[in-house]
Amino acid sequence: MTTYDYDLFVIGAGSGGVRAARLAALDGKRVAVAEEYRVGGTCVIRGCVPKKFMVYASDFAHEFEVAKGYGWTIEKASFDWPAFIHAKDVEIARLSGLYVANLTKAGADLIHGRAVLKDAHTIEIPDKNLTVTAEQILIATGGRPWIPETLPGAEYAITSEEAFHLPELPRRILIAGGGYIAVEFAGIFAGLGVETTLIYRGPNILRGFDDDVRSHLADQIQRRGIQVILGCEHEAIEKTSTGLLNKLKTGMEIETDVVMFATGRIPHVKGLGLEAAGVELNERGAIKVDDYSRTGVENIWAVGDVTDRVNLTPVAIREAVAFVETAFKNNPSRVDYADIPTAVFSQPPVGVVGLTEHDARQKYGKVDVYMSRFRPMRFAFVGVEERTLMKLIVRAEDGVVVGCHIVGPDAPEMIQLAGIAVKAGLTKVQWDATCAVHPTAAEELVTMREKYVETQLTAAE
Template sequence: MAGYDYDLFVIGAGSGGVRAARVAALSGARVAVAEEHRVGGTCVIRGCVPKKFMVYASEFAHHFKTAEGYGWTVEGARFDWPAFLAEKDKEIARLSGIYVRNLQNAGAELVHGKARLVDRHTVEVEGRGQVTADKILIATGGRPWMPKDLPGIEHAITSNEAFHIAELPKRIIIAGGGYIAVEFAGIFNGLGVDTTLVHRGPNILRGFDDDVRAHVAEEMEKRGIKVLLGTQHSAIEQTATGLVSRLTNGMSPCESDLVLFALGREPYVEGLGLEAAGVELDARGAVKVDEYSRTSVDNIWAVGDVTDRINLTPVAIREGHAFADTVFNDRPTTFDHEMVASAVFSQPPIGSVGLSEAEARHSHGGKVDIYLARFRPMKYAFTGGDERCLVKLVVEQGTEKILGCHVVAPDAPEIIQMAAIAMKMGVTKPQWDSTCAVHPTLAEELVTLREKQAPPALGQVA
């Protein structure tokens, strides 16, 4: 637009910001993107992608045990952490480079440096000075939260640093019960680290179905992870032999070589100058937006984790694309945040879409049917272990619409993607059941569930 340096200035070059910038630039708009760290954001640089590589690396120990059950002799297997880190960093650099090239090929300008709003149309970038833009998009994501007043917190690391530790510890204590904490517990345990998970709540993975939560906690303990519930850190002390974690439940202090805090993430709004531009935050400290991702200032939008809607990379991408289509392609578009599938790369992993049983009972007056099965995966028939899978469907009575699908099993994240398509289209249990099973597979259990669970006794449902 006349009078401004750019038509769009994007703050943050993560998945959401990059998608919005590319789509806007391809429309012919003059676009700049500011990034204070590496291009790619949390997901590519310090989140989903490197973490998934770590999951892959850590699963081999379990695969070796399974292989022995099938007649293989596994001798001399060992893990080289520095070699893994080098390969991981090489791949992350390649992916970051692809993001940069995609921006450049679309015609967007990349600006390195922290950006802050001076007013609703002016942005100041560290080392560059001030520029103006007709429209501004905030896509700065989130960052790990740490309890700053905890004695000894300076001795702990967050998930950001976990990707770069120089050597594997022999013992680790992980504080937290969300998906990041649970995933890292599986990773370090699989890599041979004595792993303890400490969580203040009554069970891990708040927000997931209760059967899923209990099942995963049990399976984690079967793999040797110590899960301590109903307690949290009161202090961390450095000693000559390691780090001592003091806990609030009065149990003996736990010693480890590394303490990882994974207590959740918070929107990254610090130093953005939002007050100067009049951008409002909600009670959680996230940028307030409407269904079109517009903030309280009519020329400023926000997408992704900084808005704290659904904090998943594909959601940020869809929000960024919807913003660009609405504002630059004259195609008003919103992203539907209902029925978004999610995966937890725990060990075993989780695939989940739709409502938990508790959510469904509350929102549907208790009128739901539950179909659930636990069984040993065929793959582990020769191993002699007692590992179990879980599949669960939550179905609305009367309409028989499937409200929730939950899987805890090898390849659960791959399975849930297909389930999500059907559920997004409003599939019913009879339609689901009419699908012929693919045999022999784990996924076939989803379309062969026939027996309803008995309803809970009076007083069991909150």
């Protein structure tokens, strides 16, 4: 019987890797975790958490304007970017330290260095001149931003990772992309007073979201002062004496101080030694895994964004829990990817769960749609024109709510609870039987009675 140094070796100390390592260690397994950067991964260090702090910071300008309408006298406000960045970094360091402490308390060994697979059971950490063996190996290295390297002038652009550490707040920024990260950072910089332009090659932002959500948010962020240019992309970026000249394929030229690409993320697999271990990638360049997160090599597994399934932190954590149950507790477990609630922390924010109207029609044929657009009470009082969108997609054959879509203040908070109802398969009648909480925006979810659209379309049509 082969003896290994560890029962489990985890490559990557992000949300998924840390959860798997802690659970296995607490169960008495010999566990080691290797991290080449900082413990906490994308979410804690250079993603969800610092981004949310930036969203909070940037939204105050809008809140100050609303406050004036309620009788507050606001002295001239100013924003100190270096002070904010310092405070943000201190908090991120604290959170990273908690991750380290939790791993240590659980009994896992933490190795600061890049891990490389030498074969199916052997891992080398070149920085530490260390080689170890493990019975089971879990890859949880996440993803990294992608920049079109063949674009002339691409070397002048930054990604979201550099945006968290800009030495000073730019006066002008152009953000390329139309997904979560692009619209979130557009709201952040615009809210902080930066002249912000968002360009996207597609016909509308947030590809894959409900069409009404996409159009509504595009309108609302433009009302917040963001210039949105659709159907175009870069031809080149040129450095000038006064900034960066963005040459677009439409012939338009826009000069800014910073160019940020938010055009997607790719699995971080470079230099991991996957070939040496026999681990295969799929057509998207992600690690190929089965329903239980196992690769084609029996003892090597992968969870999180490196597998490019559903790239969300809570999903990576669930995959990690399922992995531990499967690999160490003789309890084969799979993650259910249906009806996962998600939020976009744009300004205003978006919360969605379930199917879009288009996908519901494709899947079920006939659906009923309930939709409402209204000015939130707090904005109506002061004449702010920002509007909330709420939309329910109902399967016509049995009245089950199969999709819920919200754009407006507190949408992410509302969608977490609406997600329970959609996941449980509750019907529109049951939603309607729930007493409204008044006065709230959320009460609209249980008071929409009139069908917005009724159609006889079939899936084939």
